[in-house]
Amino acid sequence: MMSEDEAMAILGEHLSPENPFLERIQRGLGVDESALTLIREAMDALDAAWKGRAEIPKAAALPFVDLQWQLEQWAQVESEQQPRLRQLAVEIYGRIDRMFLNGAPAMTYDTAIAMVHTHLTESESLSEALHYRKPIPTSSMDELSQALETLSVHWRDRVAVPRVTVYYMLDARGLIAGHAGWYPQQKAELERRAAEISEQVKQCLK
Numbered sequence: 340m341m342s343e344d345e346a347m348a349i350l351g352e353h354l355s356p357e358n359p360f361l362e363r364i365q366r367g368l369g370v371d372e373s374a375l376t377l378i379r380e381a382m383d384a385l386d387a388a389w390k391g392r393a394e395i396p397k398a399a400a401l402p403f404v405d406l407q408w409q410l411e412q413w414a415q416v417e418s419e420q421q422p423r424l425r426q427l428a429v430e431i432y433g434r435i436d437r438m439f440l441n442g443a444p445a446m447t448y449d450t451a452i453a454m455v456h457t458h459l460t461e462s463e464s465l466s467e468a469l470h471y472r473k474p475i476p477t478s479s480m481d482e483l484s485q486a487l488e489t490l491s492v493h494w495r496d497r498v499a500v501p502r503v504t505v506y507y508m509l510d511a512r513g514l515i516a517g518h519a520g521w522y523p524q525q526k527a528e529l530e531r532r533a534a535e536i537s538e539q540v541k542q543c544l545k
Contacts, residue, residue, distance in 0.1 A: 343388040346381035347399045353378050354402035364413055369420050370427055382434045390442035394499035400439075400509065401544040405537050407432055408513030439506035449501040469518040475525070480532050483511075487539035494543055505544070512537035 341349070353360045353374055360374045389395055410431055414424040446454075457464065465479040487508075494500055515533035519526045 340387060341380060341384045343385065343396075343399075346384035346388070347396065349377055349381040350385075350399070350402045353381075354406060361409070364410075364420075364424065364427075367416070367418050367420060370423055375427075379434070382438055386434075386438045386441065389438065389502065391444070392442075393444045393447045393502060395439075395502045395505065396498055397494060397500040397505070397544045398498075400500070400505045401541065403435060403509045404540050404544065405510070405512050407435065407510045408516065411513065411517070435506075435509070439502055439509075443503050447501060447503070449504050453504075466514060469514060469521075472518075472521045475522065475529075480515075480536075483536060484532075484539060487536065487543060491539065491542045500544070508540045508543065511540055 352358060355361070360371050360378070363369060363371055385399060407428070410424065410428040414421060414428045463473070463476045463479070465476065465483060467473065468475045468479070512533045515536060516530050519529035519533070522529060
């Protein structure tokens with residue numbers, strides 16, 4: 340099996356928006372199956388390397404920011420490729436889940452702090468509001484933005500970052516933009532903020 344560094348290099352290259360693999364999908368030209376095989380092998384290598392680890396290299400997580408959201412958007416376009424793209428989206432979702440969650444410690448220092456804050460304050464979460472179509476808490480988007488700004492500063496000189504925390508950051512854009520349709524009057528603003536949040540997540544992982 341390939342090394343962690345080799346896997347990171349392969350994923351950084353093939354999951355770049357400028358790489359032919361994603362470019363072909365975006366243009367409706369189908370999936371390069373040989374490149375996908377290499378991507379699978381690299382993800383399997385990271386899955387094995389990360390078992391039991393609370394922290395992972397932040398550079399390894401960067402290629403996965405917005406990937407689920409992008410694949411979902413492309414899979415919604417009606418074409419001959421649509422069934423295959425839906426299969427690919429489901430497969431990649433599952434592989435990301437395994438990579439970032441399988442074998443991860445159940446509770447770390449970072450998640451403990453987050454849990455204490457979540458359960459001992461009266462604030463509603465943004466995720467809960469979106470999933471259950473509740474009114475979006477007024478300050479939630481600003482608080483999320485401030486939290487990501489704080490992380491980008493504290494993580495600037497770090498090579499490794501909390502694995503599970505990063506997992507939930509990867510599809511922040513998909514979470515917000517994907518539910519924006521349920522809020523017609525706020526839709527454009529939610530999509531704009533989702534794009535901004537995505538850029539903040541990327542800054543955290545650079």
